Amino acid sequence: xxxxxxxxxxxxxxxxxxxxxxxxxxxxxxxxxxxxxxxxxxxxxxxxxxxxxxxxxxxxxxxxxxxxxxxxxxxxxxxxxxxxxxxxxxxxxxxxxxxxxxxxxxxxxxxxxxxxxxxxxxxxxxxxxxxxxxxxxxxxxxxxxxxxxxxxxxxxxxxxxxxxxxxxxxxxxxxxxxxxxxxxxxxxxxxxxxxxxxxxxxxxxxxxxxxxxxxxxxxxxxxxxxxxxxxxxxxxxxxxxxxxxxxxxxxxxxxxxxxxxxxxxxxxxxxxxxxxxxxxxxxxxxxxxxxxxxxxxxxxxxxxxxxxxxxxxxxxxxxxxxxxxxxxxxxxxxxxxxxxxxxxxxxxxxxxxxxxxxxxxxxxxxx
Amino acid sequence: xxxxxxxxxxxxxxxxxxxxxxxxxxxxxxxxxxxxxxxxxxxxxxxxxxxxxxxxxxxxxxxxxxxxxxxxxxxxxxxxxxxxxxxxxxxxxxxxxxxxxxxxxxxxxxxxxxxxxxxxxxxxxxxxxxxxxxxxxxxxxxxxxxxxxxxxxxxxxxxxxxxxxxxxxxxxxxxxxxxxxxxxxxxxxxxxxxxxxxxxxxxxxxxxxxxxxxxxxxxxxxxxxxxxxxxxxxxxxxxxxxxxxxxxxxxxxxxxxxxxxxxxxxxxxxxxxxxxxxxxxxxxxxxxxxxxx
Numbered sequence: 001x002x003x004x005x006x007x008x009x010x011x012x013x014x015x016x017x018x019x020x021x022x023x024x025x026x027x028x029x030x031x032x033x034x035x036x037x038x039x040x041x042x043x044x045x046x047x048x049x050x051x052x053x054x055x056x057x058x059x060x061x062x063x064x065x066x067x068x069x070x071x072x073x074x075x076x077x078x079x080x081x082x083x084x085x086x087x088x089x090x091x092x093x094x095x096x097x098x099x100x101x102x103x104x105x106x107x108x109x110x111x112x113x114x115x116x117x118x119x120x121x122x123x124x125x126x127x128x129x130x131x132x133x134x135x136x137x138x139x140x141x142x143x144x145x146x147x148x149x150x151x152x153x154x155x156x157x158x159x160x161x162x163x164x165x166x167x168x169x170x171x172x173x174x175x176x177x178x179x180x181x182x183x184x185x186x187x188x189x190x191x192x193x194x195x196x197x198x199x200x201x202x203x204x205x206x207x208x209x210x211x212x213x214x215x216x217x218x219x220x221x222x223x224x225x226x227x228x229x230x231x232x233x234x235x236x237x238x239x240x241x242x243x244x245x246x247x248x249x250x251x252x253x254x255x256x257x258x259x260x261x262x263x264x265x266x267x268x269x270x271x272x273x274x275x276x277x278x279x280x281x282x283x284x285x286x287x288x289x290x291x292x293x294x295x296x297x298x299x300x301x302x303x304x305x306x307x308x309x310x311x312x313x314x315x316x317x318x319x320x321x322x323x324x325x326x327x328x329x330x331x332x333x334x335x336x337x338x339x340x341x342x343x344x345x346x347x348x349x350x351x352x353x354x355x356x357x358x359x360x361x362x363x364x365x366x367x
Numbered sequence: 368x369x370x371x372x373x374x375x376x377x378x379x380x381x382x383x384x385x386x387x388x389x390x391x392x393x394x395x396x397x398x399x400x401x402x403x404x405x406x407x408x409x410x411x412x413x414x415x416x417x418x419x420x421x422x423x424x425x426x427x428x429x430x431x432x433x434x435x436x437x438x439x440x441x442x443x444x445x446x447x448x449x450x451x452x453x454x455x456x457x458x459x460x461x462x463x464x465x466x467x468x469x470x471x472x473x474x475x476x477x478x479x480x481x482x483x484x485x486x487x488x489x490x491x492x493x494x495x496x497x498x499x500x501x502x503x504x505x506x507x508x509x510x511x512x513x514x515x516x517x518x519x520x521x522x523x524x525x526x527x528x529x530x531x532x533x534x535x536x537x538x539x540x541x542x543x544x545x546x547x548x549x550x551x552x553x554x555x556x557x558x559x560x561x562x563x564x565x566x567x568x569x570x571x572x573x574x575x576x577x578x579x580x581x582x583x584x585x586x587x588x589x590x591x592x593x594x595x596x597x598x599x600x601x602x603x604x605x606x607x608x609x610x611x612x613x614x615x616x617x618x619x620x621x622x623x624x625x626x627x628x629x630x631x632x633x634x635x636x637x638x639x640x641x642x643x644x645x646x647x648x649x650x651x652x653x654x655x656x657x658x659x660x
Contacts (some may be wrong), residue, residue, distance in 0.1 A: 052560075080557070080560050084551065084553055086551065086554050088523045100560075103567065
């Protein structure tokens with residue numbers, strides 16, 4: 001068990017491509033860190049650098065008290081779960097799990113005991129003599145976890161471990177991973193592109209984009225106070241609605257196309273005439289408009305999910321499509337015009353040029 | 368839901384396989400049956416009288432010390448050639464698998480020897496090792512080794528083994544390289560994290576995963592060294608000295624075309640045919656079951 005520190009970590013490939021452009025990250029002992037981002041954002045590269053599978057071009061990676069930059073993967077005391085499980089196909093489940101311990105030269109009895117304990121934890125007891133190809137996807141996933149578990153490492157590394165499973169199993173394994181990690185109290189770093197996994201698993205969430213950590217924080221903080229437009233759009237499903245607007249001449253309200261005016265709270269304070277992006281989450285648009293600002297939406301597609309309904313449409317006078325999310329099954333039909341209420345307290349403002357949040361300028365990671 | 372494609376008229380399918388059947392018939396079934404028939408005949412050198420002797424030719428062969436000697440030589444030759452060509456090509460494939468820059472040039476160059484005809488390969492090595500003009504023979508003499516495969520049977524065997532293995536290395540190399548590249552990178556990485564050093568990784572993960580390729584090549588190489596090395600032996604040592612490199616295929620030729628003992632020669636080819644058939648059966652059996660894992 002150990003803390004994990006990343007300090008100004010950069011990765012530059014031989015061709016000059018910069019995959020990681022300076023990431024600072026601290027994970028406390030026992031913390032579950034999730035790195036989320038679109039494909040190509042560098043999240044897997046970052047994980048592989050911690051694992052020692054990629055060289056770190058610059059900066060420092062520390063596990064516990066040790067700087068591990070120049071250590072081989074085997075010396076870093078980490079265990080990794082791969083996306084495709086990477087089980088050794090010619091070895092039985094037992095030998096797969098025992099392989100690392102064997103290589104460390106542990107005594108036979110200890111290996112047996114550790115593997116059996118891990119197998120009990122993961123309900124693999126009856127399968128120890130099977131070959132990986134005789135297992136289902138979920139069982140293989142468990143063996144991959146078991147292989148990491150028996151090593152009793154300082155840090156667990158997960159590289160999109162659930163993306164090869166079907167949706168139902170994914171939910172189940174997600175819960176199991178979280179429970180296991182809690183129980184063991186081992187620091188974990190988990191890479192995913194699935195924001196539900198990110199939100200549910202993380203003690204500390206890192207949203208990456210273009211080789212940079214756009215925001216680091218607790219999942220709910222990130223959801224409620226996104227530091228950039230990218231984070232706001234990436235976290236949350238359906239994703240946040242964005243509308244372009246300008247700050248009115250008096251600096252106290254926003255002017256949106258379609259005669260829409262939204263009062264500005266005092267703390268935001270962008271200068272008059274400035275171009276901004278207004279972000280509103282789909283659940284913060286109301287079907288029963290009160291006295292506040294209103295938005296007229298001509299309804300397009302409607303998705304009925306039972307517990308909630310997602311309505312897509314175009315607001316009058318706007319280029320952008322708008323998504324609305326309501327509880328239950330509202331009485332809405334396609335082609336209808338809807339009057340929507342907009343709660344100014346839930347409006348996020350972003351600089352139209354830089355994408356930085358104007359509502360929560362103090363939040364955010366190493367941008 | 369699978370729909371089998373059928374033919375409306377019965378003649379078409381036969382017509383479609385006809386060329387293949389014709390080729391097999393003309394180039395395999397016919398000569399093979401001729402050989403079978405010949406192997407039970409005994410003829411005088413001038414072909415004036417022919418006698419049907421049943422299996423006497425075979426019985427005689429297995430009582431002939433020269434034939435048994437040739438069998439022994441073939442096994443030594445075949446085992447050495449297979450071992451040498453497979454080990455060297457595996458080493459090269461492992462090296463090539465790690466190469467990033469110029470990998471294609473390297474691979475292309477390694478494939479070239481396969482395009483060299485066996486007889487030419489034999490002549491090539493004959494020149495290199497020639498006791499009077501060969502460069503390697505000269506180098507060896509500088510080192511104090513007296514190289515003369517004209518009177519040293521072990522050296523002659525070494526020469527044909529090297530020449531035969533050299534030609535097969537490129538073929539093996541391609542298969543080994545493909546096999547290595549088919550192993551998922553994440554497996555190697557998992558092994559690296561599991562504290563296995565490069566050598567241990569190779570023997571516990573890479574080599575077992577290569578085993579289907581290795582087995583396939585083993586059969587191919589044995590078949591090659593048994594049957595396709597006539598040209599090499601003929602061009603380098605002509606089976607000599609004192610029949611030290613007289614492998615079975617070479618003896619077939621020598622007894623049949625030089626000794627003019629057609630019956631015995633035919634019987635020898637029938638035995639060789641039986642060996643090929645059994646090797647092929649073994650191969651298909653195992654390939655279907657996919658060795659190892």
